[in-house]
Amino acid sequence: MSFLAPASLGSFADAYPLSPTMLRHSLMGQPLLSVEALAKAALELPPEYVERRIGNAAKGGEFKMDGSDDANVANVIRSIDTSGNWVMLRFVEQLPAYRELLDRLMDQIGPAIAPSTGPGLTVRGFIFISAPGTLTPFHFDCEYNMLFQIAGDKHFATYHPGPPWLPFDRHEAYYGAGGNMLPWNDAYEAEADVHHLQPGDALFVPYASPHWVKAGAEPSISLSITWQSQWSEAVGNAMHVNPLLRRWGLPTGNMPTWPKAPKWRSLSCRVARKARLL
Template sequence: MSLIDFPSVHQLAQRYPREPGRLRHHLAAEPLLGYAALAEAARALPRQQVERRVHDAADAAAFRIIENDAHPADAIAAGGAASAWVMLRYIEQLPEYRALLERLLAELAPMIGPATGPALDIKGFAFISAPGTRTPFHFDAEYNILFQIAGDKVFAAYPSAPPFLDLAQREAYHRAGENMLEWRAEYAAAGNKHLLAPGDALFVPHAAPHWVRAGDAPSISLSVTWQSRKSRAVADALSLNQLLRRIGLPAYDPSASSGAPWLRAAASRAGQRIGLV
């Protein structure tokens, strides 16, 4: 049996990779994505890759990690934490989850390959969210599909361009991993909002800012992310900007150029090898 509804892949191909787009899937009954299996996965992963955060944070500053002695796996096994957001990071380290991600991407390959080439650097994240969980405004420098497994969520996506995302914020991500963004009240009406129920999935373009809000029931979501040759080149080119400014040359801005910065990326990699970048 396929994991993804084929007609919805064809429909998403009309939007990929530049616009958010929906899919339908058949993962809601997948045993690996139930509470018992996710609790086992949480225990199998390195402890630092199982995060528990404040579930009702109003902004990035409040979205802090909750530190206590209890392992998040205990709350997951009991049906999810009543008042926390839990993330299992890099579940592709576990062979059974790696196989699941590879099956998903194999079914998506006819859409992904012609537009952006093979999926590279595949990663998986499972989110177990208490009712009402709010994930603050942020961005991820990767292609992403969020599969809703249990409960529902509102997912609001924004263009990866000013005023929502500027060059300084992109550079900060590639320099230090900082991906949280300042929220402004006027953004509320601008987002492309999607209500996701079990069986729904949403493709999120590379570096598209977004916020997420869970509904009134506990939520489980699976996020599958990947890179392309172009997105790798963009990351390398952004890393070169600081050096270019020092020597009086123009910086690279992805929002001002749709082409891949192959030459800048090659110069960046050369600079990294000799310690200039």
């Protein structure tokens, strides 16, 4: 069974890897993505891979963790329409049934991405369960992402992965265990490429593209499948080794743009890791 419409896969292949692209899918009735199945999955995952946050953040504000001791996360998910929370199930590929679902999706995505960036590497799965109106603040993720809207709707705003939206120092700091939240400027509002996702819509988000997300008037469920490429892994290595090279008085260069890869810096990073310098 094909989850992705062949016609939308063709347009995605044409736009990949640099441009956000809308696709169509048929995952809405997938039992693993029902509220009850997700409540059970939250209990099966190790606790450190289940995040619960308060869904009243601002675009430049803190996305606060909800550390309530008296709330079972499964019950929070079951009552997501009134809980005021945002829940993320991280690395769901740890659960065999979800691993199989991600594998089937990657089998369909793979032929569209391979000609440009090669096979998808380090495939991960994330599921987001959002209370009505939840805003995920302005941030970036250092991976390629395809997000499938399952229930409810949301507005997903994307930006070019470079200055002023993604400053170089923020991108570099991420690889040194820095955060992925970004400073907000109200002028960015008019510069967003806003995608309105409804059930059956999917959105490809390019590597490191800054974005914010706002859920609609109903509870939202979304599935993200993410991957790396040889190019994105090389960029990550280069950004990680940059501070070390700088301390040694060596050049670090600018942020590489696809398809140009920072080969010598990536190699330097691998050598530094083996020498336990990173």
